[in-house]
Amino acid sequence: MGSRRAAILCLAVLLAFCACEWNLWAIATRKTVEQRVQENLTGQPPAPGPVPVNPDSFRFAVFGDPQVEHDNVNNLGRFRQDVAAKGIDFFCVLGDLTNDATADEVDSIKLDLDRVGIPCYVTIGNHDLFQADGWERFKENYGPSCYPVVIADRIKLIFLDTADGTIGSTQFDWLENELQDSRFIKIVLTHYPIYDGEEPIMWRIASPVERAKLQSLLEKYGVYAWCAGHIHGWRHAVVEGVNHFTCGTMVSGALDYGTGKGYLLFTFVHDSLSWQRVVFE
Amino acid sequence: MTRLLVALALAGATCYATVASSVLLGYRGEPGVESKMLATAMADIVPIPHLKVDAGLSFNLFQNNGLGAAGLGLGAVLFRPAGLTLRLAVQHQQWNDWQAGENRALATIEAGPVFGFEAGFGVARRVSVFDAGDYWSPFVWSSSASEWNYVYRLTWEFRQKESWWLKAGFSSYDLFTVHSPQQFPLCLSGSYALKDNLDLVADVGTAIVGYSGGLASFHELTLNAGVRYGF
Numbered sequence: 001m002g003s004r005r006a007a008i009l010c011l012a013v014l015l016a017f018c019a020c021e022w023n024l025w026a027i028a029t030r031k032t033v034e035q036r037v038q039e040n041l042t043g044q045p046p047a048p049g050p051v052p053v054n055p056d057s058f059r060f061a062v063f064g065d066p067q068v069e070h071d072n073v074n075n076l077g078r079f080r081q082d083v084a085a086k087g088i089d090f091f092c093v094l095g096d097l098t099n100d101a102t103a104d105e106v107d108s109i110k111l112d113l114d115r116v117g118i119p120c121y122v123t124i125g126n127h128d129l130f131q132a133d134g135w136e137r138f139k140e141n142y143g144p145s146c147y148p149v150v151i152a153d154r155i156k157l158i159f160l161d162t163a164d165g166t167i168g169s170t171q172f173d174w175l176e177n178e179l180q181d182s183r184f185i186k187i188v189l190t191h192y193p194i195y196d197g198e199e200p201i202m203w204r205i206a207s208p209v210e211r212a213k214l215q216s217l218l219e220k221y222g223v224y225a226w227c228a229g230h231i232h233g234w235r236h237a238v239v240e241g242v243n244h245f246t247c248g249t250m251v252s253g254a255l256d257y258g259t260g261k262g263y264l265l266f267t268f269v270h271d272s273l274s275w276q277r278v279v280f281e
Numbered sequence: 282m283t284r285l286l287v288a289l290a291l292a293g294a295t296c297y298a299t300v301a302s303s304v305l306l307g308y309r310g311e312p313g314v315e316s317k318m319l320a321t322a323m324a325d326i327v328p329i330p331h332l333k334v335d336a337g338l339s340f341n342l343f344q345n346n347g348l349g350a351a352g353l354g355l356g357a358v359l360f361r362p363a364g365l366t367l368r369l370a371v372q373h374q375q376w377n378d379w380q381a382g383e384n385r386a387l388a389t390i391e392a393g394p395v396f397g398f399e400a401g402f403g404v405a406r407r408v409s410v411f412d413a414g415d416y417w418s419p420f421v422w423s424s425s426a427s428e429w430n431y432v433y434r435l436t437w438e439f440r441q442k443e444s445w446w447l448k449a450g451f452s453s454y455d456l457f458t459v460h461s462p463q464q465f466p467l468c469l470s471g472s473y474a475l476k477d478n479l480d481l482v483a484d485v486g487t488a489i490v491g492y493s494g495g496l497a498s499f500h501e502l503t504l505n506a507g508v509r510y511g512f
Contacts, residue, residue, distance in 0.1 A: 032498065126496050164498055165463065165491025169313030198428045206463035206490035207500060210314045215411055216379035239426045240411045
């Protein structure tokens, strides 16, 4: 290839990136998962506290990727109907709140999540970091990206920051420490899946060695489920007693398995936890 | 397996086979995941024309101690001028501290070297084993966490002098490992001839991860150095 052709190709690639709304400089210089987790562990901003629920019977929903764009099209209005109809006490969002992390998108999804009218826990996704102030805005609106919450002294929800497609050494230590608590049913909620089926896709936690270590920890400490988003569809697998959910999404389009929009609904009744998938018709 | 080893030994005994063996010490690190030393032995054997065999064992030191990985590959040379080779391989990897293992089968088409370039492409079946009683076994080929991966390789020997060469490129697989499609592995290797049939060899590798949607970071580091002796 001649140097002139190479230059034209480079220019075309550069223009293609400039055409999208991602801030490439911000992406290149962003805080890494290690830096974000170390900030989280300072306790500032504080992690969200437990929501008050009936300790003998409560329900919560989990989904990923509202991923709103400038037109703010999402299905949270449809979800709001289910909140009343199904008696959902709170919900968890597994990252990628916006597509490009622009100020407009960040403000509009925050408004829509508030409008649902029940408490909400959030963790961060890769798309939430696509602007220079992505992490700062996330912290301002939702608090830390990794934190534990114990609901009704029964269930421990562990929110993990996998927005970089990896865990990082500090968060790995933190996770193992949180998992050692044997008093509760434990669920890990995060953006990237560990395992979501046999196809050779590019949207899982990247390293097979990291995945082996994570699965080993989940099994060792009797974790009930790993709940993830990132892929805009539904998957469920059980690996050595650990449920692996790709929970569904509030947006349709790319990365959809073809399984439709919806969410994962957990029901806790009399010390027993069950789950079901809810599909939007 | 035993028959294959016997056949290779017989071929070697008749002085027909060409054999090159390597012994290396190395390091593999991945933030938060593992940080360990490696001791590796490998052999490349051509027992008969048009057949290539490569095999090896790798041991972990200081973390997940003990046997870490084993690999065996058989290549049928289909078209010698382009080095076109159909290669079938099996691998076993284990992490003793985590009681986790993985068995893999690969089928690849490889070509080269042609003008210093070598390429390969194929598929791998990855079978993760987390059962405490079975994770060490290379004979477990079903699991609730199996998956298909595609594998690829493109390297370029960009410097070649009389006594040394350097090669760079990307390669998602080797004798002991198969990277996932979410990783983009980069490698640099080199060799320096110490004397007839004895080379100093070394390689360094890393992988870019998390590049879905633009975020990317270097994630792992592998280093190996040792000697290679040709019989």
